[in-house]
Amino acid sequence: MGLGHLCGVVMNSLQPALTPCAGRCSTVFGDSVCRGCRRFSHEVIDWNRYTPTQREYIWQRLDQQLDQIVLPLLAVADDTQLQQFMDARQLRLPAHASKGRQLYEVLRVCQRQPQLLDESGLALSSAQLEPYWQAVERRLYALAVASFEFAWLRAAQFQSGT
Numbered sequence: 001m002g003l004g005h006l007c008g009v010v011m012n013s014l015q016p017a018l019t020p021c022a023g024r025c026s027t028v029f030g031d032s033v034c035r036g037c038r039r040f041s042h043e044v045i046d047w048n049r050y051t052p053t054q055r056e057y058i059w060q061r062l063d064q065q066l067d068q069i070v071l072p073l074l075a076v077a078d079d080t081q082l083q084q085f086m087d088a089r090q091l092r093l094p095a096h097a098s099k100g101r102q103l104y105e106v107l108r109v110c111q112r113q114p115q116l117l118d119e120s121g122l123a124l125s126s127a128q129l130e131p132y133w134q135a136v137e138r139r140l141y142a143l144a145v146a147s148f149e150f151a152w153l154r155a156a157q158f159q160s161g162t
Contacts (some may be wrong), residue, residue, distance in 0.1 A: 018094055019047060020062055038062060038144035040151070059094055065147070066100035069139045072105050073132060075123035082106060082121030107133060 022036035027044050034044055043050075043058055050058075076082055082102070086093075090104050103122070110117045110124075112131040117126055124132060 018092060020059065032092055033144045033148050035099060035141055038065065038140060040148050058142060063098035063101050064141050066104050067098050068102040069143060070103050070136060074107065077123035078121045081119065085120045107136065
């Protein structure tokens with residue numbers, strides 16, 4: 001590995017490598033699914049050892065979950081305003097980020113800084129912000145846990161040959 005990739009930093013961009021990490025990992029407390037990024041515990045542990053293809057697969061699964069939960073719940077009032085909001089906040093998203101991921105990241109910024117909601121492009125009132133955030137987080141975590149449990153069931157069936 002060359003000097004250009006030390007510590008996960010690509011030297012020509014001086015940007016840390018993009019990961020799904022949300023900065024509030026619960027796998028260190030024994031959760032099988034992280035409550036922050038919703039990766040499986042082994043994915044959190046092995047992330048830096050994964051190939052780009054393996055990482056892409058995980059990003060895709062997480063984006064599918066975001067699309068499944070976020071898109072039916074959140075409406076966009078103004079697509080142009082939403083894009084300007086993301087650009088102005090310099091939200092770091094993968095180039096392939098789904099619409100659900102984009103909306104989730106905008107919602108996350110507004111949840112942390114509610115005064116920005118009016119300029120976000122989301123069709124939410126300030127009174128709806130926290131209940132929507134809680135509903136999205138609760139549903140995303142439940143879906144991620146179900147996905148984890150299903151993966152383990154499939155692995156057990158595969159191992160038993162049934």
